[in-house]
Amino acid sequence: MANQTIENFLTLPVELVYRILDHQSDFTLICSMRNVCQRFDSILDSYDRYQILTTLKVGFKCIRAIGAQSLGDALQHNTTLTTIDLWYNKIGHLGAQCLSDALQRNTTLTTLHFGYNKIGIVGAQIFGIALQHNRTLTTLDLGGNKIGDVGAQYFCDALQQNTTLTTLDLGSNKLGDLGARFLGDVLHHNRTLTTLDLGYSQIGQVGARYLSDALKHNSTLTTLDLGSNKIGDVGAQSFGNALQHNTTLTTLNLNCNNIRRVGAQFLGDALQQNTTLTKLDLSDNAVGRNAMLVIKKLLKENENEFEYNTSSSFRFSASEIFIITNDLCNNITDCLHGEDEHDIICRHFCE
Numbered sequence: 001m002a003n004q005t006i007e008n009f010l011t012l013p014v015e016l017v018y019r020i021l022d023h024q025s026d027f028t029l030i031c032s033m034r035n036v037c038q039r040f041d042s043i044l045d046s047y048d049r050y051q052i053l054t055t056l057k058v059g060f061k062c063i064r065a066i067g068a069q070s071l072g073d074a075l076q077h078n079t080t081l082t083t084i085d086l087w088y089n090k091i092g093h094l095g096a097q098c099l100s101d102a103l104q105r106n107t108t109l110t111t112l113h114f115g116y117n118k119i120g121i122v123g124a125q126i127f128g129i130a131l132q133h134n135r136t137l138t139t140l141d142l143g144g145n146k147i148g149d150v151g152a153q154y155f156c157d158a159l160q161q162n163t164t165l166t167t168l169d170l171g172s173n174k175l176g177d178l179g180a181r182f183l184g185d186v187l188h189h190n191r192t193l194t195t196l197d198l199g200y201s202q203i204g205q206v207g208a209r210y211l212s213d214a215l216k217h218n219s220t221l222t223t224l225d226l227g228s229n230k231i232g233d234v235g236a237q238s239f240g241n242a243l244q245h246n247t248t249l250t251t252l253n254l255n256c257n258n259i260r261r262v263g264a265q266f267l268g269d270a271l272q273q274n275t276t277l278t279k280l281d282l283s284d285n286a287v288g289r290n291a292m293l294v295i296k297k298l299l300k301e302n303e304n305e306f307e308y309n310t311s312s313s314f315r316f317s318a319s320e321i322f323i324i325t326n327d328l329c330n331n332i333t334d335c336l337h338g339e340d341e342h343d344i345i346c347r348h349f350c351e
Contacts, residue, residue, distance in 0.1 A: 021033070021044070026057070026058075027056065027071075032070065052080070057085045058084070058086055059085045059113070060089070063091065063095075067095070068095030075105075076101075080108065084109065084111070084113065087114070088116045089117055090118060091114075093119050097126050099112075099130075100130040111137075115144050116145065118146060121147055131159060137164060139166065142168075142173070143170065143173065147170070149174075152183065155170075159186050164192060166195065170198055171200050172199065175198065175202065179203075179207070187221060199229070199253070201226075201229055202229065204229070204230050208229075208231035212235075215245075215246045216245040221248060236262075243277060244270050250277060250278045251278065251280075255282060260286050260287060263285075
């Protein structure tokens, strides 16, 4: 054994090094294999798996700040990764700082999922600074990071200067009405955001007014998720008013928002004038019979294909069911022109 020659790892044949790399995780390849020496960097650059690695999934790995630091160092030089998932890693604001520094230099990453990492107010400010300089990130998920309304203010101030982000998830962050106000200010002027998720954000009727007022002026947002907030009937009225003016929103989620009959009526009235909204989620709201009225109006007057989700939100009486099915029959049979098998099936359904 003593006479055995132990080959230096750095002098191994390239093919053998490749086989060793085959057994390493994606995270190890990206974060631990660079800058060992010039020869090893060259081998890594020529390794096929490294060359085509565009998505890094490191969710639920508890990498903490130290792991985020290693990843941040790698991102400053990496030119292949476009998507990174770092959900639930206890990274904190110190780790967020490392990634923020990298984002200011990286020019290829387009999607970052960073939910539930306990970055807090400081972390929100840090990511805001990154967005002022980054020009490639289009999707950012910061859900469940306890940034609050103060963190939202820092983040939104920076977002005013960003012109590339199209999808933003700030759900489950206890933004409140004040946080909604800051985001409303952003929507007044922003011309790139198309999707905004603010679910579980403790937004009430006041916050709903801030956001709905912004929708009257915004011309780019297509999807707004406000599920599991508490906007109530007054908030629904605010969005109803906004929908009469907005011509770009296609998807609106208002599920579980304490909306009742009056609120549903406001939304139904608005949809008589709005011709762009195609998906509305009012599930888990006690909208009652007014939901039937909304559906009836949409069947008769809305010219667009409409997806209406009201699961677990109301019950119909026998008379109401008769009215709805009668409208369905009229709506479907109006479209029947021939007698092929699909028409026959539709006729049987109507009957």
